[in-house]
Amino acid sequence: MVKLKIEKLGSAKRFGARYGRKPKYEFAKIEKEQRKRHKCPYCNNVAVKRIAMGIWHCRKCDAKFTGKAYTIAKPIMTEAVPGEKTEEIPEEIGEDAEEGA
């Protein structure tokens, strides 16, 4: 039996057949990150939940702090965006030139 690749729509299933495949897939990725429990930067327990956009609350140590809108700190997108490379430092000419060695 051939297994077909099933995209994990998760919470985006609530949209049914609407809005298209890719936007729903992207939305599901973000909402999954938003709703999961995060690691607390204060007590290191995985007990931080989002209470509002950018506001996070730890259920263990009762810390309430700001973060990103949908995640605590690290960006979800790890793919490199083409054309957004850091500026290359031009090679220094003349200093390391080994002449007559």
Ligand SMILES: [Zn+2]
């Ligand atoms: Zn905590």
